[in-house]
């Protein structure tokens with residue numbers, strides 16, 4: 297038996313990361329890359345020190361209660377930890393870590409790509425050429441979209457990712473508005489020319505694009521409820537690279553179908569029983585742009601996420617405070633709860 301930390305990795309990771317983990321730790325990787333059931337996780341983690349999890353692992357109170365005593369760290373490969381019942385984990389004396397920062401810029405890039413895709417008819421433009429083979433050539437009035445510059449962007453959640461999106465959007469000439477748990481200091485607000493809204497609803501009434509960048513918590517679940525969608529400007533659109541549960545998806549679909557909202561650009565959507573066919577239909581008619589949870593999906597980000605997991609494990613196993621330990625945060629103001 298070696299003194300190396302023993303870890304279970306629930307999904308395949310980039311080769312370089314798996315190789316480094318194999319030298320540093322006694323590593324078991326779920327070679328199938330299929331989401332493990334709770335029983336599979338429990339069997340796999342027997343005798344391990346660390347569970348390396350991803351967003352597709354449901355680590356609820358029941359699973360946490362059944363974890364073997366040997367497991368003391370849940371090291372999430374990812375920024376959001378909404379798949380983990382944090383309260384249950386803390387109550388059980390477990391440490392939970394994540395991999396923030398290294399995926400911020402790539403996620404913000406994808407948000408920008410999606411923000412442009414809808415008004416500039418990007419997906420439709422390629423469809424006309426490739427799928428339908430029906431491009432009739434250039435004309436002064438063909439494929440006209442609408443200008444992004446000058447529009448008002450409302451950011452919900454001005455953390456690392458929200459701020460990175462705001463910086464890009466500012467360079468594209470958008471006016472930046474935000475609602476967030478904490479007002480950002482003048483040093484952040486001023487270069488962005490950002491307007492802070494202490495209440496969400498009035499911001500929704502004032503902006504052309506609502507972009508979600510909050511973590512999914514009890515407080516932020518359904519933060520874009522049907523009632524709040526109704527506060528949005530007619531013809532506005534929703535951008536989501538965060539989590540599907542932040543939006544009332546059926547209500548969003550209805551408001552796009554009726555023409556009340558212009559559309560949505562979604563990297564995340566409810567996929568529990570497959571993608572809603574009505575959402576797919578709206579994507580067919582290019583009122584919705586859909587990508588499948590790709591916002592942080594660059595090889596570089598995945599490698600840095602893996603390296604961050606490794607640092608978290610090593611510091612923790614050396615008896616120190618891991619750099620990206622998740623600790624309780626203060627809740628949102630009451631007015632923001634969905």
Ligand code: 8YV
Pocket residue numbers: 349350351352373374375376377399589591592593
């Ligand atoms: C990851 C994400 O793909 O980090 C997050 O919160 O949503 C994505 O970047 C996924 O979570 C990996 O576990």
